[in-house]
Amino acid sequence: MKVLGVVVEYNPFHNGHLYHLTEAKSICDADFTVAVMSGNFTQRGEPAIVDKFARTEIALRCGVDLVLELPCVYAVQDAGGFAFGAISSLAATRVVTDIAFGSESADLEALEKIASILVEQPPSYLRFLHEELKKGHSFPNARRIALMRYVAYEKLFDPSTLKITKRSNDILGLEYIVNAKKLGLKTTFHVIKRIGSDYRDENFKGTFSSASAIRRKIKEGDFESAKKALPDESYSIIMREMDAGRGPVFYEDMEKLILGTFRTMTRDELNEFAGFNEGLDQRFVYYAVRSGTVQEFLESVKAKRFTFSRLRRLSVYPILKMRKKLVEESNEKGPQYLRVLGFNEKGRQLLQLIKRLAPIPIVTNASNYLNISKKATKKERYEHFEPDLFKDQFELDIRATNVHSIFFTNSEERSYERDMRLGPVIIVSKPWNRHN
């Protein structure tokens, strides 16, 4: 039995995602497909354009069998933390045999070689890395240059191969392989060459446009263009959500909340949360009172060594309460649950199997989470289960949902405590009927 695992945000699910999914399923001849998906906040530090239940439904309609939530504590971290949480979740299912990811280079061999260096961390590589960081490079850049120097120094392989550590999907893929190696997984990796535009390319390119270009079209109200880049299932569900006033939600909607939060915090208070090192605590506090918009705020805080994604993530940490302690423990001990966001008939079968094998509890009905944790402490199979960490990780997911829904246009939908009231999305019907 082949079970394909993918790590996704689907913000929103577009034609490129559909191509990737179809290719991946075909390449590894998958019997089942399970996706680990970010919840209501993404790795760019943004609220998702429509909420996780809607994005789950789209994923199921488009060919995923089971959708699990990547806990927020990992979803809103850098590539390293994100990949650790995602690969740990896929590993915890105990059923995933293959993992596929999109890649600009599609050079799996090179990624494997580089991953080995990153896992083994030879001293001369670490020295180069340290030197490059001291020069003020951002971490991804410093790492890329250090790798290049190391590979040239040790004459391992053609350093030009390392140009692939420059592009976002390759960077994430690399982290997937690194984390799988560290966890000792025997999963087979597959790369799918990305088609169409880079995810950072905000220019709309028609059928194969990036998620950010599509979000921008939706923000501008140009739904006709967005439609061209989205599978019908995705477009219909997004429109349905918008009609109901559950989105679209954008980072800029959080402007007053973000400015209000940072204008009233001291550096000490900020340091309770993860990531405010390298003088960032001071920069955030200093510029909050000197910026009139979130855009201006991030641009002021920005320095060469920080990426915008990192700053945007940090800008939501005090709101979501991403505490230092929680992030550190989570990065050491891994996710403490598998949250089921939705499944189809095949997904249900797979879930039965996962329930029997997983080393951490499965959360299907979120409102029951405290009970699930209580029972889990008594189960022998969950020998490494940490109830306090479970609670902290899970309550962060709930908070993220409750912050996200504040920005729904329909105020009645805002007051609906979604995680507590909605069960998983279950699709038992025949394939999507376009005329319904």
Add this chain to the structure above:
Amino acid sequence: MKVLGVVVEYNPFHNGHLYHLTEAKSICDADFTVAVMSGNFTQRGEPAIVDKFARTEIALRCGVDLVLELPCVYAVQDAGGFAFGAISSLAATRVVTDIAFGSESADLEALEKIASILVEQPPSYLRFLHEELKKGHSFPNARRIALMRYVAYEKLFDPSTLKITKRSNDILGLEYIVNAKKLGLKTTFHVIKRIGSDYRDENFKGTFSSASAIRRKIKEGDFESAKKALPDESYSIIMREMDAGRGPVFYEDMEKLILGTFRTMTRDELNEFAGFNEGLDQRFVYYAVRSGTVQEFLESVKAKRFTFSRLRRLSVYPILKMRKKLVEESNEKGPQYLRVLGFNEKGRQLLQLIKRLAPIPIVTNASNYLNISKKATKKERYEHFEPDLFKDQFELDIRATNVHSIFFTNSEERSYERDMRLGPVIIVSKPWNRHN
């Protein structure tokens, strides 16, 4: 020399305020008039419609000589805390000889009698109060009924006199007298009978309309009506502020910030702030995730024993960081500074005198506050000065300004850290020229 002191919010300064001010000055034959004014947040827990510098300018143009800021820690408290801070500030000037306040009853004798009971707190009165509070009445109601029972029981005077403790201006006036008695002040009190509508009357009544009715007209964009109820000086400055994009600011503008703050707080975190007793911590946390608007939020939290003003105040406490410890210390030790918001030529002379007499430091240039505190610790005259409390009180005022300006419509004005960059408003010109 007669120096008149008044306690005001001027949110905004309207015809009723002008009448009150003119009457008061005439009744006590004042040589100078000093106003203690709320800053950027008011006793109703709302951001002021235009900021404190604009409201200061209006006050000076309309006949006040010196405007001092009521520190935010008092301005956003119930009548008791508000009055304590205001009367302590007027007392600290050491020059105020007369205090005038607006009153529905204008029955000073009755107010003095009731104040004596409240200061002396005889045991039988306290027992009645306790009983009424236990019945679930709000504090003002319980106190009124307890007073009535006490007066009847002791056969002191006609209990019907006590109906005056039901109306907002009388309640505040009573607190002024109570606090003056407690502080042992020899100031003469004057009452000015209110004309026009009750401050709670949100119906627009033309020339003499309440501040809330006027704010509503401005919110609706009906500036022509608002104009009828405002002195020319007030109207022009409000229009100028709005044209510059510095307002109007309304409580509802804070919706996302308030919901975002309460949706991400635990009861324990909330209890760090003042006033979340009587189960209010639980009610605020519970309803935050179940309310789509701030209106709905307050209505859900509301119970018989809580007034809306109290709930609205509490709703901004965690944002402004009105910590329990700060409020308690402030209510024990009084304001630690006199912040000068503005003055005219006469005000400048008065200020010179106050500087020589006041038992707490004068802050004229806010950006210099840390230095002022440092020097104050060395001055013998400031024997009760507490530098830590000074810092906490003053930084709350700064935070209140920085939160308030987030809601300016012009984003460039938002980023202007006003307390640090603006000096006091100084009016040295001839009286306001309508044709300028």
